[in-house]
Amino acid sequence: MTQTLRQDDPLVHLLLTYRTMSDRHKAALAPYLDVEGYVEGDHRRAYTRRKRTYALEAKQLLEQAMGLLTERYALPGGLxxxxxxxxxxxxxxxxxxxxxxxxxxxxxxxxxxxxxxxxxxxxxxxxxxxxxxxxxxxxxxxxxxxxxxxxxxxxxxxxxxxxxxxxxxxxxxxxxxxxxxxxxxxxxxxxxxxxxxxxxxxxxxxxxxxxxxxxxxxxxxxxxxxxxxx
Incomplete structure (x- = not known):
């Protein structure tokens, strides 16, 4: 069963931050793509540079999320x-x-x-x-x-x-x-x-x-x- 998070739960902030970041990344990369979602040849280098920058930003957010989850939830025994x-x-x-x-x-x-x-x-x-x-x-x-x-x-x-x-x-x-x-x-x-x-x-x-x-x-x-x- 899905549980509802409290508004002050740090996970809420992380979820909203991720979704906002994802929307921002997609909008910024859209000009480099054709109508089918593939990178147009002339834009491949610029697309790759921007994609790399966004990947680093996403990695930092992932590390924050994993740190919070590690603090919040203990691993069970027997793993x-x-x-x-x-x-x-x-x-x-x-x-x-x-x-x-x-x-x-x-x-x-x-x-x-x-x-x-x-x-x-x-x-x-x-x-x-x-x-x-x-x-x-x-x-x-x-x-x-x-x-x-x-x-x-x-x-x-x-x-x-x-x-x-x-x-x-x-x-x-x-x-x-x-x-x-x-x-x-x-x-x-x-x-x-x-x-x-x-x-x-x-x-x-x-x-x-x-x-x-x-x-x-x-x-x-x-x-x-x-x-x-x-």
């Missing part, structure tokens, strides 16, 4: 989903299940997604584990105002920070400097600038936050029981 990992790899997990498959995903390529999901759910801040030196070519090294002498390519692993100071990732709770694989490495606080960099950098994967959110409750339950990852 098999494949997510991008490191070095072009992909990993498959089942939503809602904290198992080896989930640990593989959220350790190798999606640690930032899990930290974001955990932070959003608990209000705990995030932190970034810093490598002692760049793991990438120096051409990837760019200094940003988030920490003194910390290069962008030194951002290595993202965790949530529990009120007691423990660093939390998909493997459980760890004292600072004891996270397996990152022993004795320093951490800096996550900022909006760092998060924006991570989301746009080719060295990081698209953060699969919606999928990560389905694993937060099992991880918190594990912490409450005092268990660690198997």
């Amino acid at each position: 098999a989903v494949t997510l991008p990992g490191t070095d072009g790899d992909s990993h498959t997990l089942v939503t809602g299940q904290l198992d080896d498959a989930a640990r593989e995903v959220f350790l190798h390529g999606q640690c930032h997604a899990f930290a974001r999901a955990l932070s959003d759910d608990t209000g705990w801040p995030m932190a970034v584990i810093i490598a002692t030196e760049c793991a990438q070519d120096s051409d990837f090294c760019a200094f940003e105002p988030w920490a003194e002498d910390v290069c962008a390519c030194q951002l290595e692993h993202v965790v949530a920070v529990r009120p007691d100071g423990a660093h939390i990732d998909i493997t459980g709770a760890h004292l600072p400097g004891t996270l397996p694989g990152y022993e004795d490495q320093e951490a800096i606080a996550m900022t909006e600038a760092i998060w924006a960099h991570i989301c746009r950098s080719p060295l990081w994967r698209r953060p699969a936050v919606a999928e990560a959110r389905t694993i937060v409750a099992p991880l918190l339950a594990m912490l409450d029981e005092g268990r660690t990852a198997a």
Whole structure:
């Protein structure tokens, strides 16, 4: 059954914006088309340029819509989903299940997604584990105002920070400097600038936050029981 949205629902604005945009695009492209809707040869180049511009605008609106839907609706458990990992790899997990498959995903390529999901759910801040030196070519090294002498390519692993100071990732709770694989490495606080960099950098994967959110409750339950990852 179709449901009626409230006037103040953000989805209403998105729907109206999309329809207005679509009508505007169609009207602007109409002069390049013949009566059957095909591009006339003399206008193909101009049509392609304008079509590309409109495609970028539509992509931005789609990203806004998907962001809103992700915030509004949680994924159900039991879905098999494949997510991008490191070095072009992909990993498959089942939503809602904290198992080896989930640990593989959220350790190798999606640690930032899990930290974001955990932070959003608990209000705990995030932190970034810093490598002692760049793991990438120096051409990837760019200094940003988030920490003194910390290069962008030194951002290595993202965790949530529990009120007691423990660093939390998909493997459980760890004292600072004891996270397996990152022993004795320093951490800096996550900022909006760092998060924006991570989301746009080719060295990081698209953060699969919606999928990560389905694993937060099992991880918190594990912490409450005092268990660690198997």
